[in-house]
Amino acid sequence: MTDTILRMKNITKTFPGVKALQDVNLEVRRGEILSICGENGAGKSTLMKVLSGVYPHGTYDGEIEYDGEVSRFAGIRDSEHKGIVIIHQELALAANLSIAENIFLGNEQAKRGWIDWNKTNAAADELLRRVGLSESAVTPVVDLGVGKQQLVEIAKALTKNVKLLILDEPTAALNDDDSAHLLNLLRGLRDEGITCVIISHKLNEVMSISDRVTILRDGQTIWTEETANLSEDKIIAGMVGRDLEHRYPEHEPKIGDEVLRIEDWTVHSPTQPDRALVRKANLSLRRGEIVGLAGLMGAGRTELAMSVFGRSYGVNISGRLIKDGKEIQVRSVQEAIKHGIAYATEDRKRYGLNLIEDIKRNISAAGLTKLARGGWVDGNEEYKVADEFRASMNIKSPTVEAVVGKLSGGNQQKVVLSKWIFTDPDVLILDEPTRGIDVGAKYEIYTIINRLADEGKAILVISSELPELLGICDRIYTLSAGRITGEVPRAEATQESLMTLMTKEEQEVAP
Structure with missing residues (x-):
């Protein structure tokens, strides 16, 4: 026995x-x-x-x-x-x-x-x-x-x-x-x-x-x-409770014109200003396209994303951002939002959400100016907007007045996405969008990402899971030691080829 x-x-x-x-x-x-x-x-x-x-x-x-x-x-x-x-x-x-x-x-x-x-x-x-x-x-x-x-x-x-x-x-x-x-x-x-x-x-x-x-x-x-x-x-x-024939939903991309180009982007560490974490990075995003960014821990993925999003990370940042053919200055998060750039953090509990607030206020947090009436937030409109997101994003909660900290990880992630979608961005940067959530919720997130791309938004997905990038992205950039080491179309990408590019020695990628 x-x-x-x-x-x-x-x-x-x-x-x-x-x-x-x-x-x-x-x-x-x-x-x-x-x-x-x-x-x-x-x-x-x-x-x-x-x-x-x-x-x-x-x-x-x-x-x-x-x-x-x-x-x-x-x-x-x-x-x-x-x-x-x-x-x-x-x-x-x-x-x-x-x-x-x-x-x-x-x-x-x-x-x-x-x-x-x-x-x-x-x-x-x-x-x-x-x-x-x-x-x-x-x-x-x-x-x-x-x-x-x-x-x-x-x-x-x-x-x-x-x-x-x-x-x-x-x-x-x-x-x-x-x-x-x-x-x-x-x-x-x-x-x-x-x-x-x-x-x-x-x-x-x-x-x-x-x-x-x-x-x-x-x-x-x-x-x-x-x-x-x-x-x-x-x-x-x-x-x-069902077979998932495919872990990633089918998607036929409708790719349009270039919406954002990042040129010679360099970012230094805020604690060691003489140390470059991102060095002369170049990449572009087009409307309707899902682009992946792959790299090992410490490669500079999040540092690149946060620095583009209103210089919310790093010092001595240099390079150019070209939006719809014109150079833009994005010196703060407010300017980033104004220029149609949004960033969903990898750490939703610390930086993405106010866990003691309700769904409604979390969703409206980044777009309060859209709800302002004479300097005051229109509470009825705020409730209506949040409830529409609750339905369209399938956030499992009976009411938008539920406290976000009580939701599951997948539903919290949907609230984060709702918050940034409400700002109506042209470019949406998603940093580890499915970290810590189950396979069923992941599938829902992938479906939402596809839907946003079909609406003409350019999506940049940062993920540590190579199968995820291969499953949902149209094109994948690789990053090693702060430098872009490759750009691979989905049809040509494999885990092995991406890992080879992600582990290039620094001397191999130096200019």
Whole structure:
């Protein structure tokens, strides 16, 4: 008989007006890596919050059997005491404290009421080596990248004698190298007997690391299957409830005249003004065209986009912007909007949205002048405009007065797009437009992008996913070390050819 560490039976969780989970059943075997997949809003994170005591016993129906005993957790401390540790997608680290202070926060190494810092730092150093970090335990967390912060969270979990480690989208914000390191660490933890449950949208990672996969859809368990018997297409079909014959919608481009040309564009770092992040970049966009921009982390993609968008990043910027055949000056975000240029950031939660405001005010934020009547915003018109976007963009919310922070990632992304579409741009720059959202929502975003192109807008898509660029773009530029290294038509582009251009050595692309 298989040794089972966890059974969740008939779990039902209801919020006002919404049944988030309905009779969900989940079984986790001891020492395995189980992936939970599902669209945004399927109930994955809610289920894990029930398990970890974030939603305590009594706020849900059903039964949790953990390590052979019925468990009724009143809070996170109860579940952690049993060896269940959850690492949320939004990391819960105190940025201005050291690594050691974070690792032992709430679990201090104290003697007679005083913290033993030598013992604390030595123990933290040992844990850092275990998770593959070379940093000192006294390093402030604020000095670490997201990938290393994720490892600090795992080191923190190891201090709690973790038996069952839950990770919610652990690689969503990581680059390929950091993701690979994290996945290898999880394999090592599994070999040590630690059971892992991972929520992820990255199906290639799910296939590579999981022993089994459980699918949730609309708050219900669909199936659990051994990974060896699965394909990415089967997982997608389970998540969305239908087969996706094509992950990218069919699109016949209607390409018109050039609308924007960027010439000899150079951008320097705001912290190191003598260091050029983008060097003499040249590219053009035409009406009705979807153009991709591919490059590895640090290649200068976002720096290029933000500097074009009203010089919102960088210093000592030089070069020319030609819009509809005439040179334009874009010295601020307001001037960029006036000239019909819009930019949807890669970090929607920090820079793209006001998470404590409602849908209505987020959508109108960049185009308030269009709603002004005698110096005042026309509230009725604002509501009407937002509600039209809610319908046309299929934003899943009963009202535009819903708080944006409560929406799923895919619906938040639709609000970001709505905000910039409302400014009626000719050029729309989309930086990682599908990051952190599920395959079903991605398909909807692709359909929206195609529709905007058909309306005559020029679209520039920045993406770390080469299959995505190959699937939706008409033409793709590559960037390496701040320089444009290639321009490839869709028909001629492959992942291999793009990667070759993206990894050109600096001397190869120097003028």
